[in-house]
Amino acid sequence: MQLQEAYSMLARRVSRAVLAALLALGCGEGAAAAPAALAPPRSDAPVELGPIAPLEAAKHLDPARLELGRQLFADVRLSGNGKLACATCHDLGHGGVDGRPHSLGVGGEPLAVNTPSVFNASLNFRQFWDGRALTLEAQIDGPLLNPAEMGSSWPRVLDTLGQDRELAARFARSYPQGLTPANVKNALATFERSLVTPNAPFDRYLSGDSGALSADARHGYELFTTYGCSSCHQGRGVGGNMFQKLGIMADYFAARGNETAADLGRFNVTHDEADRHVFKVPSLRNVALTAPYLHDGSVPTLPDAVRAMARFQLGRDLSDGDVHALVAFLESLTGTYAVPR
């Protein structure tokens, strides 16, 4: 085989040399095969073996694209009525959420599900509660084009943004194709990839700083693993990497009442009966900042969310002491957003 390859290469070189000579003599144009681009490298995210892995700051992001994304994230021109920006619901000063059970769309009506935090969204294996988008880029179409959310369209966005010559010039400098839907999405997604929050007390604890956690938080972590919470809430994101049914040990929706279409969760995407009431397990990073909780925003406080999860997922009524410890642990997952250099 190697001999054959060498032979074919030699034959190719001979024929290329002869062809080049012929071309030099003006015999015509050759058809040179365009070299194929190499396969993209595998993702280099660090992978740890414990239930929860420490988080690292975002790296390898294009600074110009990130800055474009940062500007667009707060740009109300992306919405149909020119009043809403991504940052309206994903308030970066408020844990990446707006604190409402249901954010309000362009028409002032509450949306179907609670707004998930944009911080650490890049760690999620799918986007949205029902996991219908595979990537951050694909996710952007969801709120932007939904008439109830931002109520816009790509022609409108491009037309509006295109009138901003300075912005259009920056796009032209950062992207060969300039201002296009794909590039707007890429800029926004690049910025969102920067929104990771490392250096939480629990990250420092995992890195060997035993003083980073209070005794309550350490006890809470023990409970978190003993009670089986870490079976779903695990990995770098402490969640966000799998689907799970809400209401494993007790019927959450019967207890809450008023079931809505959004409560069907993953079923709305797959139409598979097994996916009824199945949702993406949310990341618990910064969970202390992102009240109210659950996909329906029905649980106002973190202790209430811990009790609800224990009841519906484990079938257990927790003691106040256990709730206190678990909340202390969850509070230790609050990290800091460091602008990538």
Place this chain on the structure above:
Amino acid sequence: MISRAVWRLSALAAAALTATVVFNERSAPDQHEHQAFSQLLDDTRALDQDMARHALEARFQLVSNYDQLTKDDLDVRAIHDGSPVEVPTFVRAGERRAIAQALSRYAALARERQRLLEDFKSKNALLKNSISYFPSLAAGASKQTRDPVLVAHINELRALTLNVALRSGPQLLLAQSQEISALSGQAAAHEDDKARHGIELTLAHARTIAASKADTDGVLTRILELPIGAAREDAQRLYSKAYARAATEARYCGLFVAAMAFALLGLVTHIGLRLRRAAIELGKSNE
């Protein structure tokens, strides 16, 4: 002076040489493309092996998070969804169709594998949840009741359920099921609400362990038995065959080019000699 036949032969040789060179340029294997496509197939094979290994590691708790499986999913998507690598251009249309069909079969199986892996992660999490929670739950239930018969049943159920979690077999499952029924009957008659609730919860997680273990192992078996390796090897085999065919053709083309080049060289030399002789004869006749 120089016969028409020689000119014709020369023109024919030059035309054949040109045609062969152009044909070879179009159909000979481009090593850049070949390496890129071979790399894609190799990466795919490595990822398939990684994914099976990572699923097994997750099932047997050698790892306690799903980040590795998530990373595998990203890698598969990076290779197969966003990749600019295509079947090399030297592959003929018929061969290309066959390879594309094999790759399409592979892609369909990869999508099915990802669906099953998501199912596996959810079911395995349920199993792990109950396995990690069950021992403390059973211990708590034992403490809450003073009835020695109930305590004995709870202890027996704990032993059987932990055995079920570790091993398999219809007899073990039957024994656990019988113990669940026995304890369930005893618990229903228990007067203490708190103790009864503790036992019922213990029973619920014991049932979950039995059911989830069967479900999880069933899904894992389906993942491992998917004929994804065969589909990938099919594409690999078809591509290797196309590459070998193109390489052989290139070799023959090379030989033919060399032969034609020599023939052309001979004819040009012949023409040159004839012209030189003619020039000498012309010179002599002018003297």
